[in-house]
Amino acid sequence: MSRMQKMPEPELIFDRSRPGRIGCNVPRCDTPEVDVASAVGAVRDDLHLPEVSELDLLRHFTNLSHINYGIETGFYPLGSCTMKYNPKINEQTARLAGFANLHPMQPVATIPGALEILYGVQSMLIEITGFSTITLQPVAGAHGEMTCLMLIKAYHESRGEGNRTVVLVPDSAHGTNPASAARCGYSVKSIPTDAAGNTDLAALATALEEVGPNVAALMLTNPSTLGLFEPNIERICKMLHDAGGQVFCDGANMNAMVGTTRPGDHGFDCMHLNLHKTFSTPHGGGGPGCGAIGLQSHLEPFLPAPVIRMSEGKIIADEDRPQTIGRVAGFYGQFLMEVRAYTYLRAFGKEHMADISRYSVLNANYVRERLKDVLPPAHDRPCMHECILTAEKYKKEHGVRALDISKRLIDYGFHPPTNYFPLIVPECLMIEPTETETKETLDEFCDAMISICREAVEEPDLLHDAPSTRITGRLDETLAVKNLDVRWWPNQ
Ligand SMILES: Cc1ncc(COP(=O)(O)O)c(C=O)c1O
Structure with missing residues (x-):
């Protein structure tokens, strides 16, 4: 699917539900059966669970996982959070039985x-x-x-x-x-x-x-x-x-x-x-x-x-x-x-340790240089591992805020940078590319940012209405923080 294409709504697993269909094979009982659940009053008929095959369930969760965004699906320039790639060999050693058990x-x-x-x-x-x-x-x-x-x-x-x-x-x-x-x-x-x-x-x-x-x-x-x-x-x-x-x-x-x-x-x-x-x-x-x-x-x-x-x-x-x-x-x-x-x-190894900081600083300064004409840096000197840019002029001249730029970036297929932090920079965008990204990825990101800044001037509503290609548009973030509800309820 191309980045700017509208993402299809996932099918609800309940639409696949058929009475009596089961998705797991429970081994045959080799001891006398005892209905403990009924005996202790644990059986409920108000749970409204889907009755689906194992394959349908597997597809459901796999499809949901494809909606998710992470460092392994795309560029994740969240400043201050250092979302750098975690090499898979780390997971292999952490799973060695001698450690894990x-x-x-x-x-x-x-x-x-x-x-x-x-x-x-x-x-x-x-x-x-x-x-x-x-x-x-x-x-x-x-x-x-x-x-x-x-x-x-x-x-x-x-x-x-x-x-x-x-x-x-x-x-x-x-x-x-x-x-x-x-x-x-x-x-x-x-x-x-x-x-x-x-x-x-x-x-x-x-x-x-x-x-x-x-x-x-x-x-x-x-x-x-x-x-x-x-x-x-x-x-x-x-x-x-x-x-x-x-x-x-x-x-x-x-x-x-x-x-x-x-x-x-x-x-x-x-x-x-x-x-x-x-x-x-x-x-x-x-x-x-x-x-x-x-x-x-x-x-x-x-x-x-x-x-x-x-x-x-x-x-x-x-x-x-x-x-x-x-x-x-x-x-x-x-x-x-x-x-x-x-x-x-x-x-x-000791001999390559400095590459971590060299490339993280180089990458941040590369992004800073490429974007400085459209999004001025908050301070006029080279940055370290992250660059702090301000979108103040777009707010003053076109009513477009840093948040609107970030939301539009989602339509372009990128995770937004950190917004409004640090608090002392107006309309702040904090970008941390990390050392693990290639120049090609940084260029794709910078091209998207430059294109969005052009849209901010020519078609600001594209940014006000963004994201328009994802399953959900803008969420009420304040309400989401205060009243977190991540459960799906039937018949809503
Ligand atoms: C500069 C700085 N200090 C402290 C923290 C807090 O770390 P943690 O989230 O692990 O508590 C962070 C988190 O990213 C950070 O960026």
Whole structure:
């Protein structure tokens, strides 16, 4: 089907239903039959289930799956989310029986192979980030942020500085940063971004003066959600350290830096990584993921237990941690995510690691250059792994919003970029192509965007009415968020 062709409505499985038809073969019972379901009152006749053959059911679900859009069906330039391809070899290793069938309650002595994987991932991430320790226990990026703040809190308290209750967060930080700080019991003070897209140092100095001895930390997303590398990290870290605070790096955007530069060398005290963004473990649906964290040695005593470390030439799961903040997840975190990340890291190898960041930055800048005449970049300097463009002129001159451009992109067969984030850029389109896309795909996407911008001027209603080729048009997204209902109801 061509991209601009209207997608046919899927046939309802209930139209195929015929009384008495069954879609499965239940093995013949070789014990006396007992009608347990009726005995416990579990039989219901109000369920209205379709009665179909196995093949009809299979076709139904296969056809539904073809309506779905994912990284394996097309380009998915969702900024900040790094929807890069997850190599299939990761899935093969994660399914190896020796890993997949491990029981989390197994005695540690029976899982030396698993410990070796955990220790291996930790060691490689230590080398990549430049921190002295890594823990893999947090199960999502935001969870890693919160764990870092818990360590910072424990650190301040251990020094008798429990009065440090304020966390500073630049307004170009990821939205989960202030949420994690608040969840950790901190109050949050926002620091503005200057005209160049960097943390406003004068405003930071004023905030530090105002907060005084109560400052606990600053959370810096680098590269920021503006897709820009913060050039003043060392100065910012010094300002915080002079004030007795700690500096956390939101390193979820490590895709832009891996193999090229190391946050642990920049002056940060701790950081989190999103294995599902940079190290190609599956992303979406809220996990399960891994928000590994890296830290400098002064925070090590507070690490969540168990700590996987080397002792007398053996890898151990060390539970004897008197100052630990406790566990932040069950057992060892999401072990099979670590198996996938291990596979990815080993498949790339040290010598090719920098290709990840080189190509992700190159691809984002290629898109930025090709689109800059129709969608101006928010800042006049090269971007990192994602480019931030503004559709403000189309709104002012033609009543076309960033959202309309994104919806029209669906008609062209592409997943839209992120819209209206970061909040500080008007009519924002945030495009993250990732390193896994070819120049041909980037060109097809850019051609579509240029064509849509022409339509915005010549036929704006095409954009207002988009998407017009999919099964559903525009949804009421606010209602969908507030009143999520994904079930199909008969007779509606
Ligand atoms: C910069 C940044 N920080 C933090 C997060 C939060 O990660 P998670 O969604 O795994 O909680 C994200 C998510 O994509 C992110 O892009």
